[in-house]
Amino acid sequence: MTLLAALIVIVIVFTMINPIYISIFNISDIIEQSVIYGLMGIGMTFVIITGGIDLSVGSVLALTAVTAAKLSSGGMNVLGVAIISLALSAVLGAANGFMVSCMKLQPFIATMGSMSIFRGIAYIVTEGFPVSGVDSAFRSVFYGKISVGMRTSVMVLLVFAVIAHILLKYTRFGNYVYAIGGNEEATRLSGVKVKSNKIKAYVICGIGSGLAAMILIAKLASGEPTAGNGYELNAIAAACIGGTSMAGGRGTIAGTVIGAILFSALKVGLITSGVDTFWQYVATGVVIIIAAYVEIIQGKLAGKKRK
Amino acid sequence: MPVKNFIEFKHISKEFPGVKALNDINFAIRQGETHAILGENGAGKSTLLNILHGIYQPTEGELLIGGEKVAFSSANDAIKFGIAKVHQEINMVPEMTVAQNIALGNEPRKGGLIDWKKLNQDVAKILDRLHCTIKPTDKTGELSNGEMQILQIAKALYLDSRVLSLDEPTASLSTQETENLFDIIVELKEKGITILYISHRLDEIFRIADRATVMRDGQYIGTYEMEGMTKEKLIYSMVGRDVEMFATRQKPSRADKSTEVLRVEGLNAENHVEDVNFNLYQGEILGFFGLIGAGRTDVMRAVFGADRKRAGKIIVHGKDAEIKTPVGAVKEGIALIPEDRKRQGFNYNLSNGQNMALASLEKFVKGVFVNHKKKLAAAEELLGSVNLRPNDPNFMTANLSGGNQQKVVLGKWLSASGDIMIFDEPTKGIDVGAKAEIYALMEELLEQGKSIIMVSSELTEVMGMSDRMFVMKDGKIAAELSRDEFDEQRILTYALEGNEG
Incomplete structure (x- = not known):
């Protein structure tokens, strides 16, 4: 609720500063950004709830994007491209999961390494050039116009969010994700297969980035090896603003989606308000810190109430 | 001087x-x-x-x-x-x-x-x-x-x-x-x-x-x-002489020496646990006494698959059991209620109902979805049967008293319906009233056909509750004693000096 209120306040303030903020063009811009951050943030939420982190999401996006663009420009049909590319992003996620749960690497280190590896492969397979010529059928599926200011990409986010929410709240896997993040050892001693459930969380994170890649290449008509550079921070910010605890064990999909919208609304608002680019970085950072602090305060208040 | x-x-x-x-x-x-x-x-x-x-x-x-x-x-x-x-x-x-x-x-x-x-x-x-x-x-x-x-x-x-x-x-x-x-x-x-x-x-x-x-x-x-x-x-x-009276059996022994539910042979594990052999009969409470560091917890963790075994055989209900992880132990019907409740027993971020269901979530699944209603109803009933206070499945376990947290952990394993329950220091950090409740619950479990291993450092507790006892010293079994052989001085001597004592 605090989140929604914060979002409304942001919208009102920016509109008062510059009414252009609630123009159709501007709102669709906010939505487009939220879709990308939202898809990646949702996957990130699973990983963070298990107590991990995935720094490689931006590189997964790039490698999936160039692969999909190559396949699509080579004449493969939409379904084929989507299935192969998403399978690739799932495998990349599984590789992260394997390193974290089976090789017992620190998630930060493991995914920092894979971030570099995946990005490198994206450059190698493209020799550093964008892959253009994404098929128009593909573009209309992932970035087709539905109505004014509304595109199919929003549907992709909605469907993914709903599935993710159901997975997290209503399946054994989801219950175990929370349990592992809260107390991995107690969960293991309860006879839960901790390793495979952790790998699944990273797979979902990979798929989130894969979906973001589909939308990005549909929008730009090309797949670029530089795509998604630095997006891991946006995905983490969406989850963090949405109330996901970096310590693990806590977080919701709805929170992350709203977090992604709030984050995009803020970024766009700072632009329409004419805030200097450099100051935009400062403002964004401040908001992330405030969000994390609010989370701590709320946790403390809840703790007091229970006593 | x-x-x-x-x-x-x-x-x-x-x-x-x-x-x-x-x-x-x-x-x-x-x-x-x-x-x-x-x-x-x-x-x-x-x-x-x-x-x-x-x-x-x-x-x-x-x-x-x-x-x-x-x-x-x-x-x-x-x-x-x-x-x-x-x-x-x-x-x-x-x-x-x-x-x-x-x-x-x-x-x-x-x-x-x-x-x-x-x-x-x-x-x-x-x-x-x-x-x-x-x-x-x-x-x-x-x-x-x-x-x-x-x-x-x-x-x-x-x-x-x-x-x-x-x-x-x-x-x-x-x-x-x-x-x-x-x-x-x-x-x-x-x-x-x-x-x-x-x-x-x-x-x-x-x-x-x-x-x-x-x-x-x-x-x-x-x-x-x-x-x-x-x-x-x-x-x-x-x-001393003034043995505390409440740690005693209220009901007659149910131990059935003709049925062996668990047998451990030649177990070698962490912290110099060496060549440990013991068995557990149907319906008994088997005490494991020893001083801190004697290796009792290490033995139980190895049996449960929480730690790696270097050697040894585990036989459950007469059949060789392949227990490499806790997943395997749970399948064999073994439950471990660990000593360190906060770190190993329950999840601080979960409610009573969620903690209760953690080891048996498959029971509450319909198709692929967890039926939360069914889970909460089951939690209320089960945790009611162990006298949880407050018996609210949505209450956070972390905010309960030690004794009530222990009941939630116990409830988790009752829901998983294993029949071999290993209690590691079940009354550690629990007040006297809750201790008595835990003892009574253990006796109820025996009536439900379960068999219990109780690891404890409290001599009065092991002596009062066990049908039989193993004393450990330095990773080895120092003695096996039947209830009529229980004697404080003798047990403590074994624990301090090993089987030469």
Whole structure:
């Protein structure tokens, strides 16, 4: 609720500063950004709830994007491209999961390494050039116009969010994700297969980035090896603003989606308000810190109430 | 030697929520003596020591040092006062040098910078005094356990400590290292340093202590001159006669010696658990007694698949069981209610209902979806049957009392419907009323056809509840006793001295 209120306040303030903020063009811009951050943030939420982190999401996006663009420009049909590319992003996620749960690497280190590896492969397979010529059928599926200011990409986010929410709240896997993040050892001693459930969380994170890649290449008509550079921070910010605890064990999909919208609304608002680019970085950072602090305060208040 | 009281404990009591850990402790330690403190696990030795070291503050009473009343509010206060502790666990920074560790926080400075030359010289002098071959510039991480212990003593000397306490210092030392430590203790004593020595090993205490104070259940029992003292007399004084009455069986034994539900053969596991053999009969409570570090928990964790087994066979209901992980153990119907509830027993971020269902979530799944309604209803019923208060499946387990948390952990395993339940220190940190409830629940479980292993450090508890008992010492089984052979003195002798005792 605090989140929604914060979002409304942001919208009102920016509109008062510059009414252009609630123009159709501007709102669709906010939505487009939220879709990308939202898809990646949702996957990130699973990983963070298990107590991990995935720094490689931006590189997964790039490698999936160039692969999909190559396949699509080579004449493969939409379904084929989507299935192969998403399978690739799932495998990349599984590789992260394997390193974290089976090789017992620190998630930060493991995914920092894979971030570099995946990005490198994206450059190698493209020799550093964008892959253009994404098929128009593909573009209309992932970035087709539905109505004014509304595109199919929003549907992709909605469907993914709903599935993710159901997975997290209503399946054994989801219950175990929370349990592992809260107390991995107690969960293991309860006879839960901790390793495979952790790998699944990273797979979902990979798929989130894969979906973001589909939308990005549909929008730009090309797949670029530089795509998604630095997006891991946006995905983490969406989850963090949405109330996901970096310590693990806590977080919701709805929170992350709203977090992604709030984050995009803020970024766009700072632009329409004419805030200097450099100051935009400062403002964004401040908001992330405030969000994390609010989370701590709320946790403390809840703790007091229970006593 | 002048008989002068140096440290005086005056009517010291310490209460923790629900537990009175120390009750009116009143005795004195003389200047320059080596004073042993004895007692079973949970007798209050460590709590008393922690008060001396400023880690805890007494609820009542006062502490006098050199005739002067002191009130330490932190461990640092005590250290500044010249009271140092050699820790059971080694707390040194392995990446730093010996000299850096010894001087950590008290480095000599010259013009704002650390005076390395002086530091290394000072430390070299102290190490010389201790006759050890370690150099100030050695890497701490490369030292042996014994050398680390000496390092802690060196640190105490560096800080000009007048009192040094050692809590089970020889637990991880080799024979040679132990001898070396004793030589050092004798020398320190000659230099007028007062030494407090906590150990379960009676031989050591007879060798080095001048006097010994015995504690039991947070009470002061007596202080004895070691000259003319016998082991038997000391053990008798540690055990006492007034056995607590509530840890007793209310119902007749249900043990069926013709049906073996679990058999463990030749188990080798972590922490020198070696060649452990035991069996569990249908409907019995099998006690596992031993002192801390005897390897009881390690045995149970290996049986449950929580730790790796180096060797050994586990037979469940007459069939070889392949238990490599807890997943395998749960499939075989084995449950482990661990000693460390907070870290291993329940999840702090989950509610009672979620914790209850964690080991048996498949029961509440319809298709692929978890039926939360069904889960919560089951939790309310099940946790009601173990008298959980408040019995609210949405209440966070982390906010319950220790006894009620234990009931949630128990509920988790009841829901998983295993028939072999391993309780590791089931009443640790639980108040007396909840203890009685846990005992009653254990007897109810037997009626439901379950069989129980109870690991415990509380002698009265194992004796009161078990049909049969294994005593462990140093990773090995020292004795198997049937209920009619239970005798406090005998059990404690096995636990202290192994099967030669």
